[in-house]
Amino acid sequence: MxxxxxxxxxxxxxxxxxxxxxxxxxxxxxxxxxxxxxxxxxxxxxxxxxxxxxxxxxxxxxxxxxxxxxxxxxxxxxxxxxxxxxxxxxxxxxxxxxxxxxxxxxxxxxxxxxxxxxxxxxxxxxxxxxxxxxxxxxxxxxxxxxxxxxxxxxxxxxxxxxxxxxxxxxxxxxxxxxxxxxxxxxxxxxLVPLCLPLDNIRQHKQGNDITLVANSYMLLEALLAAEKLAQQGIQCDVLETVQMDKTGWQPIYDSVAKTGHLLVCDSAHKSFSVAAELVASVTEKCFDKLKASPQRLGLPDYPEPTSFGMTKDFYNDADNIGTKVSRILNRQLNDVSSKIKLHDVPGHWFKGPF
Missing domain, CATH: 3.40.50.970 (Thiamin diphosphate (ThDP)-binding fold, Pyr/PP domains)
Structure with a gap:
């Protein structure tokens, strides 16, 4: 055949x-x-x-x-x-x-x-x-x-x-x-079959050093960061929040109980965010398992600029995640930055907003 x-x-x-x-x-x-x-x-x-x-x-x-x-x-x-x-x-x-x-x-x-x-x-x-x-x-x-x-x-x-x-x-x-x-x-x-019920949490990578939680475009950046960190001996649990429903967050608590470290990569503003709720919830549920304070990455607390120049450092990416992980784990890492940084388009294939 x-x-x-x-x-x-x-x-x-x-x-x-x-x-x-x-x-x-x-x-x-x-x-x-x-x-x-x-x-x-x-x-x-x-x-x-x-x-x-x-x-x-x-x-x-x-x-x-x-x-x-x-x-x-x-x-x-x-x-x-x-x-x-x-x-x-x-x-x-x-x-x-x-x-x-x-x-x-x-x-x-x-x-x-x-x-x-x-x-x-x-x-x-x-x-x-x-x-x-x-x-x-x-x-x-x-x-x-x-x-x-x-x-x-x-x-x-x-x-x-x-x-x-x-x-x-x-x-x-x-x-x-x-x-x-x-x-x-x-x-x-x-492809996941259409008939399967919705998950609250999806796990994309397994590791014992730190838990990374993300959704939307930031999940892609978290996965890229996890690949870079793995090259330097840091293994990440990477979890995706599909639904904004904390009754289904047990897999996150289980992951943090294993790794003792948490970084939430929010695709929205940092303050009063889903990341803030996750950090608070993990602290309540897993306080005795934490080896360091849980951390979050999010957008600055001001609206997105229109200017190309002013948006350069507005959004977080895999490099920011890698830097944050190195601080949480108190590990000195080699340069984890990308050779090509694109902050206004996701790739050269992108042909415009419409």
């Missing part, structure tokens, strides 16, 4: 596949968003949806975020499964009242008798001068809201399963995508 050749797929393609499968599996499902059927198809993540399922179920929306979110919540309450997409997370802030006071509370207020099966894709911009109002990751803010689920995809192998499961959940879910992940590749043979 001829040898099977594995095909490569991208993060954006897998997002597209999850939507097609969900639309096919639930004939009540609606999908809408600003630019959902335009030529770029929201970074090619919605390509072919309108053609496959018709404009009654897949349609563009006006620039009226609060109103359209209200329509989506109303449709979900009336029995339709809803997927709403925003090309930038920041645009969705106009709809916070609908999200917090309606979607997140409805199930509780009506004693579990009402479902709100709406999933909202929020895309984080970065680079190319996107600036303060196009590049925010507000995962911690959303995670503060009881009744609201927050899912943060990080890897191509699992993003289709994570989005499919989010859509099929009968609770409101925010699905926060980082724009720089869309061209990340993997072999199709590595």
């Amino acid at each position: 001829p040898e099977k050749i594995n095909k490569e797929t991208t993060f954006a393609e897998q997002i597209n596949i999850a939507q097609h499968q969900a639309m096919a599996d639930d004939p009540t499902m609606l999908s809408f968003g600003l630019g959902i059927d335009d030529p770029k198809a929201i970074f090619n993540t919605t390509t072919g949806l309108s053609e496959s399922f018709g404009q009654q179920r897949v349609f563009d929306m006006p620039t009226a975020e609060n109103a359209m979110t209200g329509i989506g919540i109303g449709a979900a309450l009336s029995g339709s499964r809803v997927l709403m997409t925003h090309q930038r997370l920041d645009f969705f802030l106009l709809a916070m009242d609908q999200l917090v006071n309606n979607a997140a509370k409805w199930h509780y207020m009506f004693n579990g008798q009402m479902k709100v099966p709406i999933t909202i894709r929020l895309i984080i911009g970065r680079g190319w001068g996107q600036g303060p109002t196009h590049a925010q990751n507000l995962q911690a803010w959303f995670a503060h809201v009881p009744g609201l689920k927050v899912v943060i995809p990080s890897k191509t192998d699992s993003v289709s399963q994570q989005l499919y499961q989010a859509i099929m959940d009968d609770n409101p879910v925010l699905f926060i995508e980082h724009r720089w992940l869309h061209q990340q590749q993997c072999d199709e043979s590595e």
Whole structure:
């Protein structure tokens, strides 16, 4: 028999596949968003949806975020499964009242008798001068809201399963995508089946020296840092936080109990962050296992600059992680810096924010 050749797929393609499968599996499902059927198809993540399922179920929306979110919540309450997409997370802030006071509370207020099966894709911009109002990751803010689920995809192998499961959940879910992940590749043979339930935590590397916890684009930087550190004899446990749900953080506590060291690499601002909650929680649960104080990396406490020059040191990367690990472990390391540092684009292949 001829040898099977594995095909490569991208993060954006897998997002597209999850939507097609969900639309096919639930004939009540609606999908809408600003630019959902335009030529770029929201970074090619919605390509072919309108053609496959018709404009009654897949349609563009006006620039009226609060109103359209209200329509989506109303449709979900009336029995339709809803997927709403925003090309930038920041645009969705106009709809916070609908999200917090309606979607997140409805199930509780009506004693579990009402479902709100709406999933909202929020895309984080970065680079190319996107600036303060196009590049925010507000995962911690959303995670503060009881009744609201927050899912943060990080890897191509699992993003289709994570989005499919989010859509099929009968609770409101925010699905926060980082724009720089869309061209990340993997072999199709590595894909997690759509039918598997969502994990809270995924473990990507095992080691006994330090626990690294990250999500979104920072997971890729953490994995790169772990590879560099391994070359100098430091073995890292690398864990990904998929859902912002601390009831599922036991694998992190188990890891810290093993390594005695923790560094949380947050893809959002450092103060009042998911990293802050993780450090506090680990300190409460694992205080007697810690060999040093748990640490966190996050963005500075000011908005992202628009200027190319001013963003140079705004974002953390694998080099920052390596430096922080060396201090936590009190180990002198050789130079771990990258030969090529790109702070405004993820790679030379990147062709722009749209």
